[in-house]
Structures are given as C-alpha cells and as structure tokens.
Amino acid sequence: MQRYFVPAHTWADKTIKITGDDAHHIMRVMRFQTGDEIICNHPDGQAAICKITILDNQVVYADIVSWLNDHTELPVNVAIAQALPKSDKLEWVLQKGTELGANCFLPFQAARSIVKWDEKRKDKKLKRWHKIVKEASEQSHRNKIPGVEPCKGLNEVIEVGKKFDVMLFAYEEEAKSDRYQSLGSVLQRIQNRQSILICIGPEGGFSNEEADILKENKFKPVRLGPRILRAETAALYTLASISYHFEEMRCS
Incomplete structure (x- = not known):
C-alpha cells in the first residue's frame, strides 16, 4: 500500500488533508480514486490506513480507517x-x-x-x-x-x-x-x-x-x-x- 508522510498541521480529527507533491503523486501518478486506501504517517511516528474521500484539483482528503501498529525503526x-x-x-x-x-x-x-x-x-x-x-x-x-x-x-x-x-x-x-x-x-x-x-x-x-x-x-x-x-x-x-x-x- 502506498505510504505518504503528512505534516502534523494537516491532521484534523479523523480527516487528513494532503497537498503539494504528495497530492500530485496521488492524483496524477498513481491515479487513485475516491474509496482507494493509502497509508499516512504522522511526524510522531504513528501511521494509519486512510480512505480517500475527496480529490479536488491539487488537494486530497482522506479519512482515517484504522491505526497501524508497525514499528520499523532501529532499536538504537x-x-x-x-x-x-x-x-x-x-x-x-x-x-x-x-x-x-x-x-x-x-x-x-x-x-x-x-x-x-x-x-x-x-x-x-x-x-x-x-x-x-x-x-x-x-x-x-x-x-x-x-x-x-x-x-x-x-x-x-x-x-x-x-x-x-x-x-x-x-x-x-x-x-x-x-x-x-x-x-x-x-x-x-x-x-x-x-x-x-x-x-x-x-x-x-x-x-x-x-x-x-x-x-x-x-x-x-x-x-x-x-x-x-x-x-x-x-x-x-x-x-x-x-x-x-x-x-x-x-x-x-
């Protein structure tokens, strides 16, 4: 599943706003549609499976479906x-x-x-x-x-x-x-x-x-x-x- 690192200020309750290069990648490169799922990473290290709800010009909105419990960082x-x-x-x-x-x-x-x-x-x-x-x-x-x-x-x-x-x-x-x-x-x-x-x-x-x-x-x-x-x-x-x-x- 495609993963994106999203700035903290774009996370609001259960909805995430994606802009810039990542929005372009979602819409123009991957050609995702509403209903498709992606993984969004918060800067604090948490990650969530999110469902795309709106594709609007250069902005993508996605709702959090579930939080992941994956830990991929080195222990040191x-x-x-x-x-x-x-x-x-x-x-x-x-x-x-x-x-x-x-x-x-x-x-x-x-x-x-x-x-x-x-x-x-x-x-x-x-x-x-x-x-x-x-x-x-x-x-x-x-x-x-x-x-x-x-x-x-x-x-x-x-x-x-x-x-x-x-x-x-x-x-x-x-x-x-x-x-x-x-x-x-x-x-x-x-x-x-x-x-x-x-x-x-x-x-x-x-x-x-x-x-x-x-x-x-x-x-x-x-x-x-x-x-x-x-x-x-x-x-x-x-x-x-x-x-x-x-x-x-x-x-x-």
Missing part, C-alpha cells in the same frame, strides 16, 4: 556523519542509509574531501536531500523521516557528538593493525535505545590530524572489516551491521 538511534564524497555519492548514502534505518545524517567537510561545500547552493541542496530521504522513507515503510543537517565542519560534528551515548569513527588504519577494535566488538557493549554517532571519512580517509582530534574528543576508532571500503560503502556497512546485531541476531 544512529546518526551518520558523512564526509562529503565525490559526485552524487552522498545522495546514494542518504537514500540507502534511510532504507537501512539511519535516524539522522550530518554531512561535513573533511580535510581530504575533494568536493567543496558551496554555501550559495545550501538551500537547493538541502531541499534535494530532504526529498531523497522522504521518498526513501516512504519506500522502506519507515515510521519517521531521518533528519538531514546542513554541511558542517569537523569541529561542529564533534560538538554534536557530545549529545550521543557512543561516538565512533571509521578509521582505515585500524584495518591494518593487529590491535584493532572492530565494529562488532563495540556493538556488543551498546544497549537498546542508546544513541550512536559514527563519522565516515571521504575518499582517502581521515588525515592523521583529524584522527587525533577525534580521539582527543572521545571518539573511538573502529575497523569496518579487514578490507578498505569506499566512502559511500562504509556508512552502509555500518548500518547493515547495526541492523543485523540489534534486529536479526537478537531475534534468532
């Missing part, structure tokens, strides 16, 4: 701080990271980032990023849409990290060491409902100076397997590992 709160990668790879991370359960994304400019953040294009970029995570949330039946922050510097990411229970950074030097700390060993010490921030470097990884700064600020370096991963692969490896550990392994 995971934020991905992703150094700006080349090309459109960040969009790939946003889309697939949303499907895998990330709660928030914090793009940042790293010393070795080839792409440089253009502040003049900030609003356009953020609008594009929010659209990507919204559509990925609908496709993957998430309860909530992940947040996407404006591009930051490493020091700002470190400051944000103080709000988290666990702060990690993927460091390829750990993969080369015999005395490494694996992601799996760290996950075994994390409890449900704790919050995790993991920093992923750009192509070429973190500089030695950045790694030292992160360690000084209580970020723990972790190894993501014995192989060196691409920047866009590292975030997805991390999320898949977290999902397996907290959702699959604990259910077996």
